[in-house]
Amino acid sequence: MDTLLSANESKAEPREAILSVRDVKVVFSGFQAIKGVSLDVGEQEIVTIIGPNGAGKSTLMDAIVGKSPVASGHVYYRGQDITNRSPHAIAHMGIGRKFQNPNVYNELTVFENILLALKGSHGVFASIRAKLTSVKKAKIESVLDRVGLLDKAFTRVSSLSHGQKQWIEIGMVLAQDPAVVLLDEPTAGMTPDETRDTGEIIKMLAQNYSVVVIEHDMEFVKQIAQRIVVLHQGEKLTEGTVQEVQSNPKVIEVYLGRERIDTAA
Ligand SMILES: Nc1ncnc2c1ncn2[C@@H]1O[C@H](COP(=O)(O)OP(=O)(O)O)[C@@H](O)[C@H]1O
Ligand SMILES: [Mg+2]
Incomplete structure (x- = not known):
């Protein structure tokens, strides 16, 4: 109190x-x-x-x-x-907005989901295959740290709880630099x-x-x-x-x- x-x-x-x-x-x-x-x-x-x-x-x-x-x-x-x-x-x-229902890629890792949401990403496969710059990597790690998922970075999203998926979505909003x-x-x-x-x-x-x-x-x-x-x-x-x-x-x-x-x- x-x-x-x-x-x-x-x-x-x-x-x-x-x-x-x-x-x-x-x-x-x-x-x-x-x-x-x-x-x-x-x-x-x-x-x-x-x-x-x-x-x-x-x-x-x-x-x-x-x-x-x-x-x-x-x-x-x-x-x-x-x-x-x-x-x-x-x-x-x-201005970034998170909607109510998680809309994440279950078959990808947490890290990949944030990568796809970064400003300037172009499509799932292109983004994942593209060489990851150290700037992008640091950005994703900072986003994951903010939503408490750094230790889950390389976990496949399908194995996470509903709550953790909601945090990924918040991370995806942050990845847009709002x-x-x-x-x-x-x-x-x-x-x-x-x-x-x-x-x-x-x-x-x-x-x-x-x-x-x-x-x-x-x-x-x-x-x-x-x-x-x-x-x-x-x-x-x-x-x-x-x-x-x-x-x-x-x-x-x-x-x-x-x-x-x-x-x-
Ligand atoms: N796209 C829409 N078309 C018609 N009515 C809508 C639409 N979206 C919301 N409403 C109506 O506007 C009112 C406010 O809805 P909403 O903003 O969803 O309320 P809250 O989020 O506070 O529960 C409700 O009466 C809802 O039925
Ligand atoms: Mg509502």
């Missing part, structure tokens, strides 16, 4: 925003999934997004990375308007130990990247959270520290209270 408090206190000073979402709306055939949300992500900050199912959390990430069209409002990256640019262009600029890393429910399907390890990985990542995490598990949120944004029905209900959010009556009503009832049932 002490560490939690000090982690929350230490983030109190404002940081320069690297990613800014301004009054963004996303509409799916008349249905407003995001109804004017604003959000800032600072350099090397962890922002956690929570909210009930259907709140619009994934859609907000989709809007940031150019996967869902922004109907109005703006997304800025390092002060530059990137609203509705192509997903490829946005990824290339420095400045901002977006993680949509990174602990889905993980064991409690893997979930805790993922929290430690994310805290380490924040030493080098800005991280936005969508998460359900409140224990995990407490482990990693600096600033929490609560979404509900496409709107930002509130944002603040773990303590602020947990004691907010609106949040208890729409989310935390309901979760407690769900868990008890």
